Amino acid sequence: MGQYAIEVKGLRKKFGNQIVLNGIDLKVPQGTIYALLGPNGAGKTTLIHILSTLVAPDEGSVHVSGYDIRTEKNLVKHAISLTGQFAAVDEMLTGEENLRMICRLSGLTTAESRVRSSQLLHHFDLTASGRKRVKTYSGGMRRRLDLAISLVTSRSILFLDEPTTGLDTISRRALWDIILQLRNQGITIFLTTQYLEEADQLADTVAVITDGRVVATGTPEELKSRVGEEVIELRNLKDEVIRTIPTSGTVHDMGQTLHELSHTVPKDTRVSIRKPSMDDVFLALTTTTIKELEGISS
């Protein structure tokens, strides 16, 4: 395998007349976390499904773990694990029974399955609840079990489609810790998320897709610095943000912007200055008018 766990060139996919992926190019270095961001319907799940061999592409070359997804599908399947938005676990079984079943289906003996299940329950902090039926689990526990199931056999690449959607802050952070640990063990993680903070906290590389294309790629810091150095944020009397304006951060630029604003916004508008966030990046890259104004491109 080359230096990339995933390498995609010129990938295109249509459903009927709808172009969903329109020439995607990306490279994911081994042992890193790669986060894919994009508005609803941008094609994130479709891309994950193509990379994990569930959906065939129309055009382009896609290599996963060095294997061609068209001609070496079975080798790709053995290198990857996919965890979808909805956990595929049997609710009537306990967490431990689910794990043991998958271990057996993956070819482990009964004794090996017992050992592997208890290791995974321990690793995902599920030992105490391993004997309880999954239908009694919280969202965070189910998601941890789902991840544990996907790691029954060791795979070098893990696809996570919105791994923390619907989880509360504590469960989300617990899952982030696990994802970081997996990365530190050398596993490559390719995830989609609708939480910009998640991409910011976890990802080594973030790619933003919109209109079927990758419009920006970089580390979270690189992407944030493209938006500007400082963001002027305007708030109304109810403390609601009514406008954010990226600036270069110089006294001249900010002074001029504030001077112009002083003629157009209500007199009681409050102003504060902060560093750019991933929200600013996302808005700038996915809103055409701002993109044109700022001249931002990949």
Ligand SMILES: Nc1ncnc2c1ncn2[C@@H]1O[C@H](COP(=O)(O)OP(=O)(O)OP(=O)(O)O)[C@@H](O)[C@H]1O
């Ligand atoms: N099997 C299919 N047949 C027809 N259209 C499809 C199919 N799968 C996806 N699409 C369409 O492709 C587009 C992209 O869908 P996809 O689920 O990949 O987007 P997404 O970025 O994951 O969105 P979300 O953030 O809402 O999950 C959508 O318009 C969707 O309706």
